[in-house]
Amino acid sequence: MALYRMRTFIICPNPAMDIQAEIDSFHPGQPTRMKSEIYFPGGKGIHVAMALEELGIPTTLAGIWGSENGDQLQKRCMDYYPKINISGPFVKGWNRSCYSFISKNEWHDTELLGAGPKVESKVYEEFIREIGENSDTISSVAICGSWPSGACLTSTQKIVEFCEIHAIPVFIDTTGPQLINALKAKPYMVHLNRSEVCKMFSADFQEAIALLGEQCEFAAVTDGKEGLYLRSKKGTIHANVTLDQKVISTIGSGDCLLAGLIGAHYIGLGEEDSSKRGVACGAANCIRPELGMLNKTDVDLLIKQSYIA
Numbered sequence: 001m002a003l004y005r006m007r008t009f010i011i012c013p014n015p016a017m018d019i020q021a022e023i024d025s026f027h028p029g030q031p032t033r034m035k036s037e038i039y040f041p042g043g044k045g046i047h048v049a050m051a052l053e054e055l056g057i058p059t060t061l062a063g064i065w066g067s068e069n070g071d072q073l074q075k076r077c078m079d080y081y082p083k084i085n086i087s088g089p090f091v092k093g094w095n096r097s098c099y100s101f102i103s104k105n106e107w108h109d110t111e112l113l114g115a116g117p118k119v120e121s122k123v124y125e126e127f128i129r130e131i132g133e134n135s136d137t138i139s140s141v142a143i144c145g146s147w148p149s150g151a152c153l154t155s156t157q158k159i160v161e162f163c164e165i166h167a168i169p170v171f172i173d174t175t176g177p178q179l180i181n182a183l184k185a186k187p188y189m190v191h192l193n194r195s196e197v198c199k200m201f202s203a204d205f206q207e208a209i210a211l212l213g214e215q216c217e218f219a220a221v222t223d224g225k226e227g228l229y230l231r232s233k234k235g236t237i238h239a240n241v242t243l244d245q246k247v248i249s250t251i252g253s254g255d256c257l258l259a260g261l262i263g264a265h266y267i268g269l270g271e272e273d274s275s276k277r278g279v280a281c282g283a284a285n286c287i288r289p290e291l292g293m294l295n296k297t298d299v300d301l302l303i304k305q306s307y308i309a
Contacts (some may be wrong), residue, residue, distance in 0.1 A: 002030065006065075006139045007059055007085070007137065007138065007264060008052055008127040008129040008140050009059075009134070009138045009142070010060065011141065011143045011159070012046050012062070012064075012210045013145060013146065014043055015073055015096075015116075016073075016098040016113075016114060018039070018041070018043075018099075018291050019037050019038070019040075019044030019274040020102060021034040021037045021102065021232070022037075022103070023101050026107055036186075039076070040293075042288055044144035044145035045063065046281065047059060047255035047292035047293070048258055048262065049259075051256045051260075051292075054293070054296050055263045057263045057266050061088075062127055062130060063086070064088055064091055064116075064117070065088060065089070066092075066095040067072045067091065067092050067240050068114070068134070070088070072089055080293070087130060089123060091118075091119060091148075093116075093184035094116075095116060096115055099112040103157055108234075109251060116146075116148040117203070118148060119147075121151065122152060123148075124151065124158055128158065128159060131159070131163065132169070136282075138168055139168075139266050140168060140265055141161075141163050141171070142172070142173070144255065144258070148210065155180045155208070157175060160172070160185035160186075171191065171262055172187045172189070179200070184300070186215065189216060189217065189220055190215075190218075190219055190220065191257070193222045193224075193269075194219065197221050198216075209231050209236060211231075218230060218231065220261055222257060222282070224250075226240065228279050230275045231269060237275045238308065239276050239307070240279055241282075241283045241285045242306075243287075243302070251292065252285050252291055252292025253282040256281045256282050256284065257285075260277045261275075261278040261282060263281075264277045272308055276303060276307070279302075279304070280299050281302075292293055
């Protein structure tokens with residue numbers, strides 16, 4: 001299917017149905033009754049794609065869809081954003097369910113992440129084929145989140161290498177072997193959080209940022225309330241935002257922050273303005289009730305409250 005105009009191409013290898021459940025607490029070995037549950041389309045790539053649509057950036061969401069419930073998940077996405085372009089292969093099985101819990105104790109924002117369907121090793125070739133068919137109309141590619149069981153551990157790397165041939169910048173938000181292999185292809189930007197980057201390099205925070213920055217053009221590392229550290233050959237920019245509104249949930253803030261950076265690239269912003277736009281998007285996610293989403297009106301306000309630290 002031709003995409004016709006410049007747009008971002010967001011790959012979500014492992015889409016999910018996110019279920020936000022309210023509980024009092026968990027008691028080991030005993031039943032736990034949920035007081036309420038709300039369903040949202042989820043998975044890192046879905047969060048990023050929907051945030052870009054909210055920001056007015058034309059987007060294709062390419063996922064691996066389960067034959068049992070993938071169509072329902074696609075419909076949920078289009079209920080929020082009817083203009084989003086959705087593509088990607090259907091495979092046998094169910095897309096995963098991921099639970100996040102609302103509680104007044106230590107269980108608040110705890111997540112249980114499902115596994116997803118089992119796929120063929122070279123399922124990534126479906127995404128390469130579509131990128132190739134539409135390379136003249138794709139401004140950037142993002143590969144966000146885990147891959148289902150069975151996927152080749154070089155799936156992300158293969159896509160980055162293909163995009164390099166077509167001069168398409170690739171944003172990555174994943175961990176483990178997929179990331180380690182992908183770094184060999186020198187992606188445009190890698191997004192990780194503080195815990196992930198320190199664990200990956202067995203180093204302290206600033207050293208780990210520098211080491212990641214050596215393996216991509218931009219290293220975007222988030223540190224919770226401390227904001228974003230954007231590392232490039234020019235050095236490191238530290239951006240943050242003043243958030244006066246009540247935080248509802250932080251789940252999905254990193255995904256929305258990445259969407260802000262992708263959107264900034266799309267409209268050609270410089271590094272400082274991109275960083276401020278990123279932290280504004282991450283903060284906007286925290287004050288929208290739906291998991292992993294943001295409102296453009298909040299972003300527009302929060303950009304004015306963003307600053308370079």
